[in-house]
Amino acid sequence: MDFNDTPEEAKFRQEARQWLAANIPDKKELAGLDTIAAAKLWQKRKYDAGWACITWPEAHGGRGATPIEKVIWEQEEGKYNITEDNITEDVFSIGHGMCAPTMMAWATEEQNSKYLPRLASGEDIWCQLFSEPAGGSDLAALRTRAEKDGDEWVINGQKIWTTGAHYSDYAILVLRTDPTVPKHQGLTYFFIDMKSPGIEVKPIRQISGGANFNEVYLTDVRVSDSQRLGAVGQGWQVAITTLMNERASIGSGGGGVNFDRVFELAGKVNIGDKPALEDSGVRRKLADWYIQEAGLKYNGYRSLSALSRGETPGPESSIGKLVGAPKLQDMSSFALDLLDSSGAILDHEFSEDAGKYQNAFLNSPGLRIAGGTDEIMANIIAERVLGMPQDVRVDKGIPFNEIPTSG
Amino acid sequence: MNFEFSEDQNLLREQAKGFLSDNCSTKVVRKILEGDESFDQDLWRQIVEMGWTAAVIPEEFDGLGLSYLELSVIAEELGRVYAPVPFSSSVYLATESLLAAGSKEQKNNWLPKLANGSVIGCFAAVEGSGQISPSTISTTVQDGVISGAKIPVADGDVADFAIVIARDDKGVSAYLVSLTGSGVSRQTVETLDPTRSHARIDFSEASAELLGEAGQGWALLDKVYNRAAILFAWEQLGCADAALEMAREYSMGRFAFGRPIASYQAIKHKLVNIYVKNSLARSNCYYGSWALSTDAPELPIAAAAARVAAIQAGYLASKENIQTHGGMGFTWEFDCQLPYRRSKLLSINIGSEAVWQEKLISAIESERAA
Numbered sequence: 001m002d003f004n005d006t007p008e009e010a011k012f013r014q015e016a017r018q019w020l021a022a023n024i025p026d027k028k029e030l031a032g033l034d035t036i037a038a039a040k041l042w043q044k045r046k047y048d049a050g051w052a053c054i055t056w057p058e059a060h061g062g063r064g065a066t067p068i069e070k071v072i073w074e075q076e077e078g079k080y081n082i083t084e085d086n087i088t089e090d091v092f093s094i095g096h097g098m099c100a101p102t103m104m105a106w107a108t109e110e111q112n113s114k115y116l117p118r119l120a121s122g123e124d125i126w127c128q129l130f131s132e133p134a135g136g137s138d139l140a141a142l143r144t145r146a147e148k149d150g151d152e153w154v155i156n157g158q159k160i161w162t163t164g165a166h167y168s169d170y171a172i173l174v175l176r177t178d179p180t181v182p183k184h185q186g187l188t189y190f191f192i193d194m195k196s197p198g199i200e201v202k203p204i205r206q207i208s209g210g211a212n213f214n215e216v217y218l219t220d221v222r223v224s225d226s227q228r229l230g231a232v233g234q235g236w237q238v239a240i241t242t243l244m245n246e247r248a249s250i251g252s253g254g255g256g257v258n259f260d261r262v263f264e265l266a267g268k269v270n271i272g273d274k275p276a277l278e279d280s281g282v283r284r285k286l287a288d289w290y291i292q293e294a295g296l297k298y299n300g301y302r303s304l305s306a307l308s309r310g311e312t313p314g315p316e317s318s319i320g321k322l323v324g325a326p327k328l329q330d331m332s333s334f335a336l337d338l339l340d341s342s343g344a345i346l347d348h349e350f351s352e353d354a355g356k357y358q359n360a361f362l363n364s365p366g367l368r369i370a371g372g373t374d375e376i377m378a379n380i381i382a383e384r385v386l387g388m389p390q391d392v393r394v395d396k397g398i399p400f401n402e403i404p405t406s407g
Numbered sequence: 408m409n410f411e412f413s414e415d416q417n418l419l420r421e422q423a424k425g426f427l428s429d430n431c432s433t434k435v436v437r438k439i440l441e442g443d444e445s446f447d448q449d450l451w452r453q454i455v456e457m458g459w460t461a462a463v464i465p466e467e468f469d470g471l472g473l474s475y476l477e478l479s480v481i482a483e484e485l486g487r488v489y490a491p492v493p494f495s496s497s498v499y500l501a502t503e504s505l506l507a508a509g510s511k512e513q514k515n516n517w518l519p520k521l522a523n524g525s526v527i528g529c530f531a532a533v534e535g536s537g538q539i540s541p542s543t544i545s546t547t548v549q550d551g552v553i554s555g556a557k558i559p560v561a562d563g564d565v566a567d568f569a570i571v572i573a574r575d576d577k578g579v580s581a582y583l584v585s586l587t588g589s590g591v592s593r594q595t596v597e598t599l600d601p602t603r604s605h606a607r608i609d610f611s612e613a614s615a616e617l618l619g620e621a622g623q624g625w626a627l628l629d630k631v632y633n634r635a636a637i638l639f640a641w642e643q644l645g646c647a648d649a650a651l652e653m654a655r656e657y658s659m660g661r662f663a664f665g666r667p668i669a670s671y672q673a674i675k676h677k678l679v680n681i682y683v684k685n686s687l688a689r690s691n692c693y694y695g696s697w698a699l700s701t702d703a704p705e706l707p708i709a710a711a712a713a714r715v716a717a718i719q720a721g722y723l724a725s726k727e728n729i730q731t732h733g734g735m736g737f738t739w740e741f742d743c744q745l746p747y748r749r750s751k752l753l754s755i756n757i758g759s760e761a762v763w764q765e766k767l768i769s770a771i772e773s774e775r776a777a
Binding site for chain 2: 002003004009058066111114253263277280281284286287288290291292294295296297298299301302304305308316322323348350375378379381382383385386387388390391392
């Protein structure tokens with residue numbers, strides 16, 4: 001066991017470091033740009049030098065790099081805080097992490113040559129129109145209809161929880177094309193121009209006050225049959241390609257609340273007349289979080305070792321979100337307890353660490369839901385890793401339009 | 408990045424698995440559970456023949472000179488089958504004490520015999536209820552003779568010698584005491600896990616030989632416990648994985664309300680919680696083994712993290728395994744009791760969860776203060 005790069009990896013890391021050091025945009029360059037413009041500036045610069053979406057084939061805007069090289073690149077890029085909250089990730093992660101792999105697997109070469117380089121260069125931003133008010137965890141219960149009309153399809157319905165729909169240029173989406181067959185069989189998959197007439201985007205305000213998600217209403221929206229991915233009725237299978245990549249794209253985004261922060265905080269605030277860090281209850285809790293955080297970190301090292309050998313990471317890589325998201329919620333709640341009454345203060349001027357713990361407390365419930373709830377993640381691990389059977393599904397084999405619904 | 412066991416180490420694991428599944432079935436473990444024997448002598452002899460007791464002993468003392476990564480692999484597999492042998496006492500504690508503090512002569516005297524299994528060692532620190540500390544040690548050495556009582560001592564009834572933590576005129580020191588000479592009386596005590604024997608040892612002016620520097624006994628205990636903690640953690644994890652597998656297998660075959668109970672989310676989520684804790688413990692154990700095999704300065708943190716993670720994993724897996732089995736899991740006949748007993752024993756043998764949580768945070772404080 002060792003933590004060192006192989007000679008090839010070390011050479012690649014050195015190359016990445018040198019390029020980043022010479023090309024990272026400085027504060028002055030980004031001044032006055034909004035987060036989208038700043039993210040686009042950085043993405044374009046990487047693209048022009050061959051450092052964007054590096055694992056993609058060259059013809060699609062990448063450089064055909066290996067998965068371990070991608071990790072090395074992300075480690076090195078991650079050392080720079082491009083914009084204050086690292087928004088570059090948020091803007092492109094769905095397009096690069098989920099839409100592109102789906103396109104590569106199912107679109108024509110002509111389509112990929114046309115769209116993927118623009119996605120890699122940051123010229124276009126993509127989003128994902130999957131969830132619906134009636135289909136979240138049970139995604140295949142979605143109801144938005146598409147009806148064939150000549151060479152086109154006409155779409156009517158509503159999508160929800162769409163990250164970045166308000167600034168996206170294209171979307172991937174799953175639609176119901178046949179409600180008379182069992183639910184998984186009546187779906188078809190498309191990609192669509194978000195500027196198409198009939199698309200209306202309304203932001204959803206979250207508990208935290210922010211608005212990263214949207215409702216997307218589709219009214220008589222027309223899409224060409226040439227933008228269908230996979231066969232009519234094969235939408236679920238195509239969606240699986242996207243979902244398999246989703247777990248890799250949604251991190252546990254801690255917003256800076258981690259063991260180190262809470263450990264430091266416990267040294268600064270008192271319980272009774274002593275620093276909280278001297279309280280044995282606090283110490284035991286900190287120990288528990290340390291082993292979770294260290295466990296996830298070394299899980300990551302094990303996955304990297306597999307990638308480094310050209311293998312696929314083992315099942316240990318599937319637990320990250322299931323551990324990380326509840327941990328963030330519990331740690332931020334605990335930090336507020338340590339702050340005692342002043343934990344209530346969100347006002348950046350008066351609060352400890354500029355409201356970091358308060359914001360994490362308000363944001364963390366979303367992480368336990370996005371990209372598969374804790375409960376769905378547990379089902380996936382039970383079924384795929386432990387090989388346990390699926391739950392009984394009362395809608396199995398029943399035509400979609402005969403399945404009981406909540407209204 | 409190479410944070411994995413090597414091909415040779417994985418090969419060793421396959422050999423160990425094969426050997427133990429042939430020679431340490433739960434039938435073998437139950438023979439010790441239900442009989443009067445303190446450990447399985449036949450299994451022990453074969454373990455010695457495989458060279459496992461000699462694994463990390465240097466070649467100059469007739470050992471195999473393997474690394475702690477190999478020993479970690481062996482520890483996990485022994486834990487997985489709840490092996491009823493004095494391996495942890497003799498290898499992780501007694502051998503480690505000699506390696507850490509033994510004089511040339513003491514090493515020459517004892518290490519070859521520990522390697523070839525002609526002697527069994529144990530570690531005697533505890534003197535009754537509650538956490539131990541330098542101030543709780545009352546066993547005393549004066550003019551080379553030791554007096555006092557140690558209870559419980561794992562494998563104290565079958566060991567040939569003990570490393571004893573005792574008080575002398577320099578403070579707390581470690582002594583090497585033969586258990587077969589005069590002034591030593593011992594009796595087997597019944598414990599939570601009869602597949603691992605424990606004893607009360609009474610010393611009455613028995614002759615004792617200083618191990619390491621006088622007054623440095625507590626430092627030696629700390630060092631040996633830190634190293635042993637990682638190996639105990641691997642045993643504990645092997646045991647936790649065995650409990651998870653037992654629960655999984657049972658849930659797939661047990662039908663209720665017309666379907667396997669494994670198809671109910673209540674059971675799935677229970678087992679996934681175990682899987683998650685085991686996975687976190689495993690990765691912490693990997694780091695522990697890395698620290699142990701390279702003598703890294705991070706060892707105290709790595710050891711405590713591995714130990715706490717494995718204790719928590721072992722407890723969850725072993726109790727929820729019984730729960731998954733329902734009433735049958737509570738019977739003597741079913742094997743659910745084996746990981747339940749062993750897991751708890753492992754988690755209190757060298758200091759409980761609270762002790763190691765405290766050690767972890769103290770070690771992190773020292774690291775940050777440095």
